[in-house]
Amino acid sequence: MENILKAAGLKKYYGKGDTMVKALDGVDLEIERGKFTAIIGTSGSGKSTLLNMLGGLDTPTEGSVKIGGTELAALNNEQATIFRRKQIGFIFQNYNLVPVLTVWENIVFPISLDGQKPDKKFIMKVAGMLGLEEKLDSLPNNLSGGQQQRVAIARALVNNPEILLLLADEPTGNLDSKTSDDVIGLLKMTSREFHQTIVMITHNPEIAQMADRIVRIEDGRIAT
Numbered sequence: 001m002e003n004i005l006k007a008a009g010l011k012k013y014y015g016k017g018d019t020m021v022k023a024l025d026g027v028d029l030e031i032e033r034g035k036f037t038a039i040i041g042t043s044g045s046g047k048s049t050l051l052n053m054l055g056g057l058d059t060p061t062e063g064s065v066k067i068g069g070t071e072l073a074a075l076n077n078e079q080a081t082i083f084r085r086k087q088i089g090f091i092f093q094n095y096n097l098v099p100v101l102t103v104w105e106n107i108v109f110p111i112s113l114d115g116q117k118p119d120k121k122f123i124m125k126v127a128g129m130l131g132l133e134e135k136l137d138s139l140p141n142n143l144s145g146g147q148q149q150r151v152a153i154a155r156a157l158v159n160n161p162e163i164l165l166l167l168a169d170e171p172t173g174n175l176d177s178k179t180s181d182d183v184i185g186l187l188k189m190t191s192r193e194f195h196q197t198i199v200m201i202t203h204n205p206e207i208a209q210m211a212d213r214i215v216r217i218e219d220g221r222i223a224t
């Protein structure tokens with residue numbers, strides 16, 4: 001199978017001298033297209049740092065990240081912003097919805113940033129799969145946590161159906177365990193339908209069990 005993502009010799013050091021933190025200390029990781037990978041590790045093990053490097057949200061101290069053949073370090077700031085918007089969907093623990101926009105407006109927000117017209121039929125399909133069709137006119141504050149995270153998933157998925165990679169940092173961190181299972185189940189189902197690749201961070205072994213592959217990170221290194 002084709003590897004969609006390839007990280008090699010990835011290091012991220014914060015600070016200098018005595019106070020230096022080696023958040024990542026030599027990570028090699030390849031992610032297969034279409035697979036759902038969970039990255040698991042305790043708090044402070046380097047999970048968020050790794051995800052930020054993989055998504056080009058921050059630059060590594062050393063090493064390289066290639067996504068679909070593009071070397072992230074070769075892009076300037078503007079190119080990197082466009083690359084992220086077109087090729088990567090991000091899902092965060094705190095949903096990051098815009099409170100004054102409706103569910104529908106939140107979902108189409110990244111599309112409008114790109115000056116594109118939303119594909120209404122496709123968006124309705126994704127909203128339906130995620131059980132959001134009745135909530136499209138609601139404001140985020142009137143939704144439960146699980147519903148808000150489903151909106152964030154819809155937003156990441158419809159931004160571009162040809163998106164290469166979906167990166168999620170503790171997407172169920174604010175949800176109870178039943179809701180977490182539901183949300184991850186829906187994420188898995190929709191991403192499979194659209195042949196998307198997911199890399200999800202979690203500290204929760206039960207949630208990680210829902211992935212095709214589990215990668216463990218300890219003290220900034222891959223443990224398994």
Ligand code: ADP
Pocket residue numbers: 014015021022023041042043044045046047048049050
């Ligand atoms: P995780 O997501 O697994 O909890 P992080 O990747 O957030 O871990 O952090 C890994 C280590 O790097 C921790 O020791 C953390 O304190 C440190 N760290 C993370 N971000 C920064 C930063 N911006 N400046 C300094 N240290 C940081």
Ligand code: MG
Pocket residue numbers: 047048049
């Ligand atoms: Mg984290």
